[in-house]
Amino acid sequence: MSCCCGDDxxxxxxxxxxxxxxAFISLLLSLVGVVIWIVGIVLSCLCPCCICVTAIVELALALIKAPFSVMKWFTKQIPC
Structure with a gap:
């Protein structure tokens, strides 16, 4: 039986x-995202009224998830 046996x-x-x-480049960006996330969490603990810190933390989380998103996108673009 072949590896690709159906549409799914x-x-x-x-x-x-x-x-x-x-994905390697995205991995480097995710490391930057980790640093931004840590700084953002500390800033949001010090000043919870600052809404822009929340946006920065959300951006950092997107950067952390970037390698997985890139690999999913590439594997969906190439047919079996």
Whole structure:
């Protein structure tokens, strides 16, 4: 039986391999996101009335999730 046996197939090795360099760049951005997230959490604890800190923390969380989003996007772009 082949790896891709239906329309809902999630096994796409070519998309995975093509997405690896971009996932590595996203991984570096996610490390920046971790630092921003830590600073944002500290700032939001010191001054909870500042709403812009919440937006920065949400941006940092998006950066942290970036490698997974990039790999999902690349694997969906390449057909079996």
């Amino acid at each position: 197939c999630e096994c796409r090795p070519l998309g995975f391999l093509l997405g690896l360099p971009f």
